[in-house]
Amino acid sequence: MTVDNFMLVDADLGGHELYRMADKSAIVLITQMNGCPISRSQAPAYKELQQQFAGKNVEFMMLNSSLQDSREAVQAEAKEAGYDMPVLMDSNQLVGESLGVQRTAEVFVINPKTWQVVYHGPVDDRSDYGGGQKKVEHRFAADALTALLAGQPVQQASLQSKGCLIDFPAKAKPQKISYAHDVAPILEKNCVSCHQKGSIGPFAMDNYAMVKGFAPMIREVIRTDRMPPYNADPHVGKFSDDKNLSAKDIKTLVHWIEEGAPRGDGPDPLAAKPHVAQEWPLGKPDLILNVPAYTIPATGVVDYQRPYVLNPLTEGKWIKASTVKVEQRQAVHHLLTGYLKEVPADGKANESRWGVSVGGYAVGAESEVSPTNVGTYLPPGGAVGLQAHYTPFGKEVTDHSQIGLYFYKPNEKPKLVLHNSVIVDNSIVLPPNDPRHKEVAYLEFAHDALLYSAFPHAHYRGYAADLWIRYPDGKEKLLLSLPRYDFNWQRDYNFAEPIKVPAGSKLIAHFIYDNSKENPANPDPNKTVVWGDQSWEEMFYTAIRYRWADETSDRFVNYDEALNQGRIFGMLDDNIDGKIQRTELKGQVGDNLAKYFDLIDKDHDGSLDKAEMAEAMKMMGGFRRRQAATPAPAPGAGAGSGQPGAGKGGR
Known part of the structure; x- marks a missing residue:
């Protein structure tokens, strides 16, 4: 039997794609179902098998194809039974069906060089009710692994297992x-x-x-x-x-x-009418801004471009939605925007002067649509600054992207004001050949807010991402989980209902990076990777859209600057204890702070609290401003405020 590729998420929300394990010497899948006494009794044998082949590049996983077992229930079962390997949740039963699974405690030994199942059967001859008391005479799975690693044929490739039956309704009644x-x-x-x-x-x-x-x-x-x-x-x-x-x-x-994709009877609905994409998916825009044309070379490295376009509005407008129409999708990594109160005298739209975002694009992103009765105010005059990241792809092309804006009508002025910020960590350091390196950063809210969406962004080594909220009482809730981050498809994830963010809460983002040879997109697994603009470097960036609970379009508040000033603290406080220890300093940001650590540590307790960091940021004003203006790779991250007259971003 040959195993087709699949991606399953385990009970702890980790993503596992089979064919990314091609460099393994062997892969072992063991079927499991909650409440099965045979599976539980075999837990010591599974652990013994893992220990026997530890350090021999063998991947061990369990497979749960049971329809009745929830992720939380499997977590509890794994802890109680002592399963020391990921339990993949085959909720749709597609992997179990294709493998021909019938029972629990079935062991599949897979050869990653051919993707063939070289052994299918019990782990040993104790696999039965009450089998845990028997003396082991035949270690079938271990013998199969030993033969595979030695390049020898497996003597007993298939044996009947005696686990608990698993119900596969689609197989029983197709x-x-x-x-x-x-x-x-x-x-x-x-x-x-x-x-x-x-x-x-x-x-x-x-x-x-x-x-x-x-x-x-x-x-x-x-x-x-x-x-x-x-x-x-x-x-x-x-x-x-x-x-x-x-x-x-x-x-x-x-x-x-x-089943062979049979045509069957009936008309063909897809052929019944023509399907042609609209030029603008949201309809004709109220205003189109033409991004200055740029010729992207066939090869080489293109630095970020920062042009601007004049704002033609003679009166302010509330933005309801925006669409960035990218002409050269292969070459455009991202396009970001920010309102400029004044036209740049030097011709460069530096992000440190940006105000409200008028839309943005990253690879795979779609239109940005404001929630009902929420908007962003674009003042008249000035300019719209742009940040464009172009990546050559072997052919010289010229990009003529456009930005389409959709406004609220004068008689439908929104009552609420949309804001944007970002959870960022430009102190990240990814060790070489590390398949699961984890980084964390947070943003702390001093005032009540409502969170509308999140937009995680990393580069080629991004593997997974999530977003949590930690409430003032210390309780936490998972808001968003991307078990497999995909650089090619980046987007806002819009919550069905706004998430209440009480004052004193922290929004905590995690990214997991795969800087190993298992990652087919990794430019160089032997390289230590730090923050950088280009795609072969790396980023930690989660853009968020929110509103302040006590703000309306007739009553503005100024909370964004204080919110964003906490970014550096949130990027360095990796254990989220409200203090920065010397051991938490890393990357360029950490290196700069480390030079002055003893001077900043006024109370000499070996850590930096928020007050000490605030004083340090004043002392290092130029450095702070440079970090606050870190180039944004995700749409909507440029604006600290959506208020009338907002002329300076909170980044």
Whole structure:
């Protein structure tokens, strides 16, 4: 049996893609289900197997295909039973079905060089009810691993396991799936908006023949969770723009393809009418700003470009939505904006002078739409500053991107004011050959707020990201989890209901980076990586959109500057204890502070508190301003305020 690629999330919200483990010597999957006494009794044998092959480049994981087991329940079971390996949640049963799983305690030994299952059976001859008291005579899984690592054939490749039966309803009673009535409507609802003429999909889903031809690829991108490109884990939070397929739709598509993608009876809904992408997905904009044309060379490194465009408005407008229409998608990493009260005399739209954002784009991003009755005020005159990151891709091209703005009408002025900020850490240091390096930073709110969305951003080594809130009483809640961050598909994740952020709360972001050879996008796994503008360097950046609870469009507050002044403290306080120890200083930021640590530490307690850091920032004013104006890689991160007259950003 050959194992097809898949990506599953474990009970602790870690993402695991099978084919990224190609450099392993062997991969072991063990089936599990909560409450099964055989699985529990085998826990010591599993641990013994792990210990026997420790240091031999063998990956051990468990597979839970049980429909009744929740992630939280599996977490508790793993802790109680003593399972010392990730438990992958096969909630849709697609991996278990394709492997032919029937019971718990089935061990699959996989050869990553061929992706063949070289052994399928029990871990040893104790795998039975009450088997834990028996003396081991045959260590089947260990023998199979020993043979595989030695390059020898496995003597007993398949044995019957005696675990608890796992229910696979789709296998027991397969349903007849209709292309016309079941499959095409799913594609039209979830896929055609990108896979149509003039849109970003590589092919158009405009008839059955096209879908049939790409059916194997469709199955693969669904099983690896690459499509649809919405990386928020469906078990964490609710989102107004959720593009994840439902479990039912996932199984319908995959099962239909595995049946041979039959045409069946009925008309072809995808061919019934033409599907052509609109020039502007939100309709004709009220104002179009033309980004100055830029010719991107075929090769080399392009520094950030910082042009500007004049603001043609003669009266202020409240922005409802914006769309950045990028012409050269292969070359444009991001386009960001910020209002400038005055036209730059030097011709450069430096971010330190930015005010409110009028929209932005990063790879894969979509339009920015304000929540109902919430807006951002764009004053008249001045200019709109731009930050453009272009990446050569082997062909010289000229980009003519545009920004479309949509305004509230004068008689529908929004009551609430949208703000933007960012949780940032430019002190990050990624060790070489580390597949799971973790970094943390936070932003502390001194006033009540409501959080609307989050936009995590990293570069090629980004592996996973999340966002938590820690309330003033110390309780924490997970708001957003991306078990697999995808550089190619970056976006705002808009909460279905605004998240209340009481005064004294912290928004805590984590990023996990894969700086190893397992990462196919990694330019150099042997390099220590720090913060940098270019994609082969790295970033830690989570842009957020929020509003202050006591602010209206008729009553403005000025809380953003104080909020953003806390960024440096939040990026250095890695253990989130309200103090910065010398051991927490790293990167360029840490190196600069370390030089003056004893001078800043007024009470000589070996750490820096917020008051000491505030004083230090005054002393290091120039340094602080440079860090506060760190180039933003994510849309909407440039503005500290959406108020009338806002002329200086809070970054």
